[in-house]
Amino acid sequence: AAIETIPDFFARNVESIIEDIGTPPNLSNAMRLAAELDWSINIRNPIMRWSSDGDNRLNLDDTTFVRSLADDAEIRSSDSEDMIVVRRDGYDFYLYQRSLDENAANLAVLYIGLALAGFVLFVNYFMVNRLLDPVRMLRRGAERIRRGDLSYRVHNDRQDELGALTDSINHMADSLQSMLEAKRQLLLAISHELRTPLTKAKLRLEFMPDSIEKQKLREDIDEIDHLIGDLIEAERLNDEHTALSAEPVQLAEFVESVVDQYFSYEGGLEIVLPSEDREFVIDKLRIRLLLTNLLNNAIRHGRDKPLRVEVIFHEGSASLVVQDNGEGIGPEHIDQVCEPFYRADSSRQRNTGGFGLGLYLCRLIAQAHGGSLEIDSELGKGTRISIRLMQRPPQISAEDA
Numbered sequence: 001a002a003i004e005t006i007p008d009f010f011a012r013n014v015e016s017i018i019e020d021i022g023t024p025p026n027l028s029n030a031m032r033l034a035a036e037l038d039w040s041i042n043i044r045n046p047i048m049r050w051s052s053d054g055d056n057r058l059n060l061d062d063t064t065f066v067r068s069l070a071d072d073a074e075i076r077s078s079d080s081e082d083m084i085v086v087r088r089d090g091y092d093f094y095l096y097q098r099s100l101d102e103n104a105a106n107l108a109v110l111y112i113g114l115a116l117a118g119f120v121l122f123v124n125y126f127m128v129n130r131l132l133d134p135v136r137m138l139r140r141g142a143e144r145i146r147r148g149d150l151s152y153r154v155h156n157d158r159q160d161e162l163g164a165l166t167d168s169i170n171h172m173a174d175s176l177q178s179m180l181e182a183k184r185q186l187l188l189a190i191s192h193e194l195r196t197p198l199t200k201a202k203l204r205l206e207f208m209p210d211s212i213e214k215q216k217l218r219e220d221i222d223e224i225d226h227l228i229g230d231l232i233e234a235e236r237l238n239d240e241h242t243a244l245s246a247e248p249v250q251l252a253e254f255v256e257s258v259v260d261q262y263f264s265y266e267g268g269l270e271i272v273l274p275s276e277d278r279e280f281v282i283d284k285l286r287i288r289l290l291l292t293n294l295l296n297n298a299i300r301h302g303r304d305k306p307l308r309v310e311v312i313f314h315e316g317s318a319s320l321v322v323q324d325n326g327e328g329i330g331p332e333h334i335d336q337v338c339e340p341f342y343r344a345d346s347s348r349q350r351n352t353g354g355f356g357l358g359l360y361l362c363r364l365i366a367q368a369h370g371g372s373l374e375i376d377s378e379l380g381k382g383t384r385i386s387i388r389l390m391q392r393p394p395q396i397s398a399e400d401a
Helices: 008-021 027-037 100-146 161-206 212-238 251-262 284-301 358-368 394-400
Strands: 039-045 048-051 064-070 073-078 081-088 091-097 246-250 269-272 279-283 307-314 317-323 372-378 382-390
Touching: 008 027, 008 064, 008 073, 008 081, 008 091, 027 039, 100 161, 161 212, 212 358, 246 251, 251 269, 251 279, 251 284, 251 307, 279 284, 284 307, 284 317, 284 358, 284 382, 358 372, 358 382
Parallel strands: 269 307
Antiparallel strands: 039 048, 039 091, 064 073, 073 081, 081 091, 246 279, 307 317, 317 382, 372 382
């Protein structure tokens, strides 16, 4: 038999194993060692025959010598299996590997236990996920409402506390939507009603003799008229059913035609166009309004420094960039400057920049064309506003389909 069938650990530590069992043998220690080492231990003398596990498959009375380990310990072989035999103080100790069947049974028990543990973990994971699904759905719904999608409602078919919480969030969205719609309708109605007295004021102004006061009054009336126009246009664009009067145009050529009106700007105006133009489907009136607002804003805050307008084509879209070298916008205001009536300096004087509707309207126009508005600004260095436009607005593509 091959000596290698006895692990080196047992050959080197047989003395400490036998000492742990003791003579006369402590059968409790022997049973513990057999379990820890996963080996069979047999102990014999003329009046006892003890086995740790009842494994009597080997003929211990008919063994062949293999080699010595110590004065009273040796390796012997029986039926082609090696064992350690120690004869001490009238006791014979036999240490050998458990049968393959028993090891297989132990492994089977281990695998079954692991499989059961895995199954229990899977069931627990599945159940916890099912419990958390309504919470996740509620969180997603609340996040959409927080971002301004007040038309979204969280689906609810539960009758428990989570169902009650979902109903509360949906009712809150209903209330917010109703309040904002009422505010929008009121603002729109007031804006329309203001047009009548404003028209009368313009007519009466024409009968006044020319003077500095008349000129200032005309500027004030024009500013109010412009504000009302922006309010009405913004509310129209806020309506998701508003249709664009879109038509195909050569975009770079169109932008150049709008910018040409501003070349008298004292600070200097540079326009950069791509070498080849592309056709885009846009609402010309609204894109003209967008560019006009951006340019007026840049001139107002540009401190008579150079302005730069650039058209950049991408795959399926384009960027319209307006950059000034003025006072810039503080980082704490970047996220709010596109909100209606928001002003970084909180004033409403004409010489500091209008009423805070220009960028809000520009963002709405860009979004109506399936695009976006991005602002990059640094105090004291200027502001760069980039409008991303799709080659065909989504609602136009949907109508064609």
